[in-house]
Amino acid sequence: MSPSTAALLAGLVLLFPLAGSALCGLIGPVLGRRFVNLAGTLSIGAAFAVTLVIFAQVLGAASGHQSTTATLWNWLDLGPGNLNVSVDVTIDQLSVLMLLVITGVGLLIHVYSVGYMEHDPGVARFFSYMNFFIFSMVLLVLAANMIILIIGWAAVALSSYLLIGFWYERESAVLAARKAMITQVIGDVALVIAAILIFVNLKSVPQICIPPPGEVCALQLQSSQHLFTLSLPQIFANASSLGAGSALITLICILLAVGAFAKSAQFPLHTWLPDAMEGPTPVSALIHAATMVTAGVYLIARFHPLFDLAPIASGMVACVGMGTAVMAGFIALSQVDIKRVIAYSTMSQIGLMIFAVGIGAYAAGMYQFLLHAFFKALLFLAAGNVIHAVHDEQDIREMGGLDSRMRVTAWCFLVGSLALAGFLFAGMFSKEDLLGFGLINGPGAPALYIVGIVVNVLTGLYAFRLYGTAFRGEPRSDAARNAHESKAVMLWPVVILAGLSALAGWILQWPIAFGPHLIDAFLNPVFTSPGSGPIAKAPSLGLGVIGFVIGVTCSLIGIAIALRIWVRRDLDPSRVLARPGLRLLPRLSFNKLYFDEIYDALLVRPTRALARGLRRVGDPVMDSWIKGVSGVATDFSSAFRTIQTGLIRDYASYMVLFVVIFTVAVMLAAGLAK
Amino acid sequence: MTLSQAMFPWLLLTAAFLFTLGALGVLIRRNPLVVFMCIELMLNAVNLALVGYSSYLNSEEGQVFAFMVIVVAAAEVVVGLGLLTRVFSIGRELDVDDLDELKQ
């Protein structure tokens, strides 16, 4: 693909959603619902079509030439040695995979939204925001310059903010939006500082030329010099100048990881994601499950040349990912809001992806991203159908018995739950794949693997707790009793996603359910630098089989326990949990480990108190110096005020008096001088 | 015009007497018109001294300065009388002790 073709295609895939957003937002309210529905979905459809063209181009390109970088325009140029940024885009396997998910799953969710937002008066605004989100996400994955990446990064955060706070009259939605945005800004600042560190420190790597016998090199050994660039290809090509394993590159990678954690809702920046469920359900499906929250995974995968050189930072990423996976799984066990359960499962699954990219199994992480996008979007959209059917009730204790009332949705939800739990469908492939890498890679391997199989058990548990409570048993409210199936426009996307969740893994990995897969083969050129293999070693076939069997067994254990507790109801967990050592667990889980309370007490309240205290004392103190100056002047003048009687006679007397005194003094002085 | 050396101290004494008279008048009288006349008296006493010195020291500067004083005095009278008629026209008694608004 030539750079001009790449620029054209990238421009188109950016332009369609942007144009859709502008159309829906500016003239949508005037032209009405039908126009908005058409413009909002067709723009994404067009973007998806362009993405398919790009995909074909990349597939058709010769090996080693799949990556193309093109410049759209010059953003800022402050002269050599200073900030210079151009709007560059890169099309390669990684970005095209992301594009496929963003526009493909995005298209399905947009179609679904037509039905979901049918009665909402703000539909034009909704589609405008959604289209803008697609645009920003595309910008984020195409960016080939750190500043442009950060712009996409922030634009994504903005659209997330707008959509979380979509129902702006709800106080809780407004606060959730604010929380999400501020958390994102933490990530933005971390990325900006990482960019500055790179900009200031990056040097060119000397090109060592070994001339063939009898010839001389055209280009001799260059001394290394500062590059002062933020262009991603240049950064990656010269990453080693930052020093493999040095404190500098570790710091840069940790900052990048902080950015990734903020976006991907990883510990300790995870508290915004559950609150973000205040937004409409399609938003949760698109942004807070399928695409935006996985941007952190993408970021680390994209910056793999740096992370490869920073084992400490990578190890930290792996630990945080796995830690978040366990933590979120644990919390998900006791949540009662259907969307929050899925949100915590998202957090947990993304934790696994982060773990994968942390141990260097980038392709495995992206594989999990791809399949997760399918089944998580499926779960959210199905949950949206449920919420619609039971009249905006989200508490699963008020549901039950929906399987006979909403057959299609229930079956699809079951597929999604199985895929999530990791049996038969999508999750089984990607999760076991990345856990297999965990067997022999990562800090203290296989310690994190063992945590990983605990996550498998937890996933099975909460996935089928959700399914069992919401869909099986007897209806526990009138709304659930009167629930009925959604209409076609909201069913078809769910069915398609269910099909993808069920089949994608088998297709990509035919005929065996473990070991190398097509995504691996497709992405590996991106993650392999010439001359060295992938950073994470794949497990041998035997080890892979053992890991696979253990993993699936653990998932099944979780599923089985869940079915006994919440479907057959012949196992009561409360007896076990009543033991002294375990009594605290349900409370911790239900209260989300008290993170919100802890942050509130440690960060929010002290800052507010400081601000309030400053308001009381700050400016008066700052004013004191000028008050001091003017105070002296005031005292001085008020001392003299007493003789200002306003009587001309008095003034004249003072004058005479002082003339006399002055004259006498002069005469005395003259006399003394003689 | 010449002035005998013997006359000079008397002339200065006269000027001093007139000046003191004027100053006392300014300080004691309450009618602004009288205050004005007293100020004029003081100025003219100074003029007398200036002219006397000019003759005594045989220099013109004193006389030139006396002219300056006369001009200033004339200007002052113009402004001052203008103010007085203004005060009078708004119906107030002419008493300098009443005119203390500037204090507030």
Place this chain on the structure above:
Amino acid sequence: MSGFPWLTAILLLPAAGALVLQLIPGRAADLIKGVTVVVAAAEVVLVAIVVYGVATTSAIGGGPLPMHYVEQANWIPAIGASYHLGVDGVSAWILALNAGVFLLGALVVPRRSTERLKLFCGLMLLAEAATTGVLISLDLLLFYVFWEGMLIPLYFLLAFYGNENRGRATLKFVIYTVAGSLLMLLAILYLHFQALAGGHNTFDLEVLLQNPLPAQAGVPLPFTTIQTLSPAMFAFLAFALAFAIKLPIVPFHTWLPDLYESAPAPALVFFAGVVSKMGAYGFIRFGITLFSGPVHQLQPLLVALALLSILYGAMMALSQTDLKRIVAYASISHLGFIALGIFSLNQNGIDGAVIQILNHGIIIAGLFLVVDVVEARTGTRDIRELGGLQKRMPWLYVFFLVITLGALGLPGTNGFVGEVTIMLGAFQYFWLLAVLAGLGVLIAAWYMLRMHQGMMHGPVRAVTEKVHDLRFREGLVLAPLAVLIVLLGVYPHPVGDVTAQAVPGYVTLADASQSPVAIPTAVRYGAVP
């Protein structure tokens, strides 16, 4: 660049407009406002021509600071004062900001209050003439005349047209600024006499730059090589005080919130958008160039104060409940960024500061316009009483959203361009500064969202029950600001280009190698060898 005196034209046009206004009968309110707007628009056109010229032609003059459109004539030959005008890449965009923001201010002059409207418009125009003069003067005495001249119309604008709290606010403002600028006059005279001793009877900036102050011994600070109490240091401090008060830098800022709270909207837009930037401009054009020695001696103190401004302003903005005070403290925080960029004394920092001057002017003008619209509709500026405006005023919401995002420095808006460049410059001086400035960005997100959401979101309140959306005229004022915020965020290249051609001259003058407190490179960059 023909012989036409462009700079004299942009200087005299507003002043002439003020004169013409006096010929119009006071009852003809429409005509008065019309003339004001036409003059403001004509000024924008003239300035646009000048900026275009600066962007497309190369500077002339072999002096230390190459200038465009130079005009030079004798003014008071006896003391060497001259009428020396010029514009370069640093002042060009500030000039554009000046004209643009003034036009917006003129557009929002309320026509209803026919009483003394003529005087109001006349004073506004005079204020614009003075700020224009400040930006194009290359003679210190001329600069000082305009600097003080700026104060007079502003004083009357506040004293006659401010709200009920104006008395205290105006007094505070006048005391602060006069205190600062009188000392500056002394320092200007000191420079003049120093030059006179060297055989140059001049106030001309270029001549003074070519004959820098001799290094004078002072009292060294214990354990360092910092020379304190030298005459040059005193002279710099006198300049710095005037600029720091105008900017303002904490702790010289307390006049600003009171003043912003009581100023009438059109004057406020001009004040916040332009006048406060004069301090920053003064630091760049005169502070760091004439006094490179003292600046380097004091650089740690100066950046510390800039940082204090960022964080202090942000914290104060977080706890205010009056919209205007929130914006005022937010402004202090943002201006702290500008100061931080300037005092980094490197090209990224100063470039960023100039870019941020332009961008912040656009943003702050927008914020105050929004606050004015809301106050006019609801009768309150208390954030606790507001809410739910998005439902009633969707168009205001759109504009306000864009402006808010600019103010919190969201990447992709113009606020980000300046901030990231300044952070880079600050980092190149000392890494910790950039990190702490990042904290300021974070708090900015907090207070801006608190303000934005507090006004726009939530249920409709009593005071917002019956408000109507923006009128076309009001939208016409806000729309260009919103467009510029986005446009300069995605394509800041023209601004950066013009700025970057002039800034190296300033960096050379403020030669960084003179720094007495040499922070090791490794510590500065956070680099690990």
